Amino acid sequence: MPHSVGHEVRVDRANLLIDVTLRGSLSPEDLGWIGEEVRAVIRTFGPDAGKHRTLYDVSGITVLPQASAQAVIDSFAHPSVRPLWARKLAYVVTTTLIRRQLRRLAEVRPDLRIFEDRDAALAWLLED
Template sequence: MPDSELHSLRVDRERKLIDLRLKAMLSPEDAAWIGEELRAAVRDFGPEVGQHVTLYDASSIPVVPQATAELIINTFNNEAVRPLWARKVAFVVVTALARLQVQRLREVRPDIGIFGDREEAIAWLLEE
C-alpha cells in the first residue's frame, strides 16, 4: 500500500497484523479517508476478519485535533464498523495528552492496549 506524508499502512498477512503509522497531524477529513483505507485492508482478510490485530502507531505526533479525536471515537462506536474490529488493538503514543485521547477510546472499546514503545505493543498484539 502506498505511503503518504500523513500515514503508512502495512498488512502482514502471515501474522494477521495491520500496522497503521500516523506521521502528521490529521484533520477529520484526513482521518476519515485513512479510516476507509484501513477498513478496505481489513476486508481483504475475507473470512479471517476479526482474527487480525491492529497497531495504530501515533508516536510521531503529539496529539490529534479534538475534532479528529471525536471522529475516531464515533467511528469506533459505529455499529456498522464493529464487525470489522480486530481481535486486539494497540496504540503507541508518546505524550500524556495523546494517551488521554486514546483512553477516551476505551469508553467504546475497553480492551485497547496503550503503549509508549512500538515493539512492546507488537509483542502484546501477537501474544495469545
C-alpha cells in the same frame, strides 16, 4: 501553514496484523479517508476479518485536534464498523495529551491497550 499528514498501512498476512503509522496534524477528514483505507485492508482478510490484530503507531503525532479525536471515537462506535474490529488493538503513544484522548476511545473499545514502545505493543499483539 501547510497541512502535513503522513500515514502508512502495512499488512503482515501470516500474523493477521495491520500496522498503521500516522504522522502530522490529522483533520477529521484525514482520519476518515485513512479509516476507509484500513477497513478496505481488513476486508481483504475475508473470513479472517475480525480475527486480525491492529497496531496504530501515533508516536509521530504530538497534538490531535479535539474534533479529530472525536471523529476516531465516533468511527469506532459506529455499528457498521464493529464487525471489522480487530481481535487485539494497540496504540503506540508518546504524549500525555494523546494518551488521555485514547482513554476516551477506551470507553468504546475497552480492550485496546496503550504502549509507549512499539516493540512492546507488537509483542503484546502477537502473543496468543
